[in-house]
Amino acid sequence: xxxxxxxxxxxxxxxxxxxxxxxxxxxxxxxxxxxxxxxxxxxxxxxxxxxxxxxxxxxxxxxxxxxxxxxxxxxxxxxxxxxxxxxxxxxxxxxxxxxxxxxxxxxxxxxxxxx
Amino acid sequence: xxxxxxxxxxxxxxxxxxxxxxxxxxxxxxxxxxxxxxxxxxxxxxxxxxxxxxxxxxxxxxxxxxxxxxxxxxxxxxxxxxxxxxxxxxxxxxxxxxxxxxxxxxxxxxx
Numbered sequence: 238x239x240x241x242x243x244x245x246x247x248x249x250x251x252x253x254x255x256x257x258x259x260x261x262x263x264x265x266x267x268x269x270x271x272x273x274x275x276x277x278x279x280x281x282x283x284x285x286x287x288x289x290x291x292x293x294x295x296x297x298x299x300x301x302x303x304x305x306x307x308x309x310x311x312x313x314x315x316x317x318x319x320x321x322x323x324x325x326x327x328x329x330x331x332x333x334x335x336x337x338x339x340x341x342x343x344x345x346x347x348x349x350x351x352x
Numbered sequence: 353x354x355x356x357x358x359x360x361x362x363x364x365x366x367x368x369x370x371x372x373x374x375x376x377x378x379x380x381x382x383x384x385x386x387x388x389x390x391x392x393x394x395x396x397x398x399x400x401x402x403x404x405x406x407x408x409x410x411x412x413x414x415x416x417x418x419x420x421x422x423x424x425x426x427x428x429x430x431x432x433x434x435x436x437x438x439x440x441x442x443x444x445x446x447x448x449x450x451x452x453x454x455x456x457x458x459x460x461x462x463x
Contacts, residue, residue: 241395272451278455279441279453279454279455279456280396280441280443280453281453282450282451282452282453285450293450295450328395328396330395340386340398340401341386341398341451342398343388343395343396343397343398344395345393345394345395346393346394346395
């Protein structure tokens with residue numbers, strides 16, 4: 238069964254450093270998403286991406302964040318200058334169509350720890 | 353906006369019994385709801401969804417009920433098994449692509 242994959246599974250970085258989290262969505266999916274989950278808290282939407290541009294973003298997704306689809310398979314989330322409060326699990330998701338007609342499938346997540 | 357909350361942070365059920373996990377949402381314009389299961393160290397896994405034009409939907413051992421009048425939905429798991437132990441989230445969508453998640457209920461199946 239096709240699945241969303243994410244790398245790395247764990248990332249430790251120093252505050253102020255840049256990190257890039259990588260995702261390979263399911264191959265025939267057209268909509269891509271990033272969510273984060275701070276330890277013990279709910280999953281929070283960050284951004285959705287379609288047709289090579291951001292289609293929706295939350296207030297969490299400020300200028301420190303960016304997303305890119307550099308090739309036909311990868312979808313990345315970059316955090317330019319990490320802060321302690323960026324420590325969280327980051328989940329990538331993809332869907333074949335808009336979520337109102339098709340559900341999103343989540344990857345296993347990248348656990349980011351900012352020291 | 354939308355806020356979604358679950359009624360109980362934890363729930364313990366005897367193996368073989370049925371379990372019910374409840375969720376409330378705030379925005380009456382929410383038109384699509386999903387239940388996710390999250391096992392330790394893994395991403396949310398789709399269980400079942402329901403659109404606002406329905407009040408009940410059944411899957412394999414799971415049933416979702418939607419009561420739009422009181423903005424409440426529930427997930428029923430029949431004949432629970434040890435593998436059902438996980439955190440369960442409901443999520444709501446209000447026209448668009450942003451899913452709003454609840455805080456989660458940790459379901460523990462007691463052997």
